[in-house]
Amino acid sequence: MSEVKRARPEYPVMDVVANRWSPYVFADRAVARGDLLSLFEAARWAASSYNEQPWRYIVATREDPDAHARVLSCLVEPNQAWAKQAPVLALGVIGLQFERNGKPNAAAQHDLGLASANLTLEATQRGLSVHQMIGILPDRAKEIFDVPDGYQVLTGLAIGYAGDPVVVEGLGPRDLAARGRRPVAEFVFTNGWGRSFAAPA
Numbered sequence: 250m251s252e253v254k255r256a257r258p259e260y261p262v263m264d265v266v267a268n269r270w271s272p273y274v275f276a277d278r279a280v281a282r283g284d285l286l287s288l289f290e291a292a293r294w295a296a297s298s299y300n301e302q303p304w305r306y307i308v309a310t311r312e313d314p315d316a317h318a319r320v321l322s323c324l325v326e327p328n329q330a331w332a333k334q335a336p337v338l339a340l341g342v343i344g345l346q347f348e349r350n351g352k353p354n355a356a357a358q359h360d361l362g363l364a365s366a367n368l369t370l371e372a373t374q375r376g377l378s379v380h381q382m383i384g385i386l387p388d389r390a391k392e393i394f395d396v397p398d399g400y401q402v403l404t405g406l407a408i409g410y411a412g413d414p415v416v417v418e419g420l421g422p423r424d425l426a427a428r429g430r431r432p433v434a435e436f437v438f439t440n441g442w443g444r445s446f447a448a449p450a
Contacts, residue, residue: 253427260433269373270428271380273420275335276412279312284375285337288408291371292364298356299349304364305342307394307402323390324405328382331420335380335407340390341365342402361403372408380407 256267289306297303309316320338321329332338341364343357354360369379382405390402414424434447 253425256428256430265370265373269369270378270411272378272411272414272424273331273380274412274414274424275378275407275409277334277336278410279336280310280377280409284377285310285408287375288368288371288377288379292368295360295364295367297360297363298354299347301344301347301349301354301357301360302364303344303354303357304361305344305400306339306406307342307390307396308337308339311336319393320390320405323386323393323402324382325384325386328384328405332380332382332405332407334412335409337406337408339406339408340385340394340402341381341404341406342396342400345399345401358403365404365406368406376410377408378411382406 254268254270256262256269258267285308289308292304292306293302295302295304307320309320311317317338320340321333323340324332324338341361343354343361345354345357346352347354365379365381369381372379383403385402385405387402390396391400394402396402411424414420414422432447434445437446438444439446
């Protein structure tokens with residue numbers, strides 16, 4: 250990966266965490282089916298409330314151009330502009346009720362996030378990249394893919410190998426910019442809001 254994209258953590262973390270980033274530019278290179286299935290296997294083993302596993306994924310590769318185009322059409326136009334180059338596109342879906350009792354599952358979005366995080370870290374470990382999107386057209390996706398009632402299409406994912414940002418006009422600067430995050434001291438509190446857990450004792 251580009252060294253500029255590697256995280257500069259304040260505290261030690263696993264390489265797979267430091268190396269994860271979300272490119273806009275993808276290489277013209279297919280993802281092996283076995284690798285792709287391993288990504289969803291990683292998602293399968295995510296934690297979830299009551300082991301409900303409320304996530305579902307709709308996936309398409311460029312080996313099936315029609316399916317790829319259908320998923321692409323479910324993204325908002327600004328996302329379509331760059332995501333069309335990704336060899337794999339997917340939609341993340343949640344079940345809105347617990348199967349065990351029919352009650353609303355308030356943790357469903359959280360649990361899809363956990364599953365997709367597992368998927369993303371597995372991808373990073375394999376030299377792949379994932380760019381997740383909230384900018385989708387959920388009603389269109391629900392209609393096109395016959396998503397049943399009780400399920401909500403929530404996110405999009407572009408999956409592939411990071412490409413060379415220099416050769417893609419307009420998108421390159423985003424992928425060449427260094428990454429940044431707010432420090433731990435600004436979001437981990439103790440004994441009251443705003444009281445940093447990371448501050449010296």
